[in-house]
Amino acid sequence: MSSTQPPQEELATGERSTRNRIARSVLDHGPSTAADLAKRLGLTQAAVRRHLDSLVAENVVEPREQRVYGTRTRGRPAKVFALTDCGRDAFDQSYDTARRRRAALDLPGCGRRRKG
DSSP states (O other): OOOOOOOHHHHHHHHHHHHHHHHHHHHOOOBBBBHHHHHHOOOOOHHHHHHHHHHHTTSSEEEEEEEOOOOOOOOOOEEEEEHHHHHHHHHHHHHHHOOOOOOOOOGGGGGGOOOO
């Protein structure tokens, strides 16, 4: 293994931290598109979408159709991502715990979504 590559554990922690930032942004700002999140967090839209896919699979956020008021533009409507009840509960529990011991948010407690 090359010394320039971070250990696998560090990669997982960095991924978790980014997902937490994305979920926190949705909590703070409400349903958001990948473009909104990318701009807010200084990430690429592709990176945000990758993390959103994982958060959807973990049942932390859910995609919704964006409401369009007035004349719709060309192309597919953007999806907005909103926290699920489970995702919101994870933040509530984390807030209570963090007040006592400054713990990091652990979102995957929501479980995996069933496909199909």
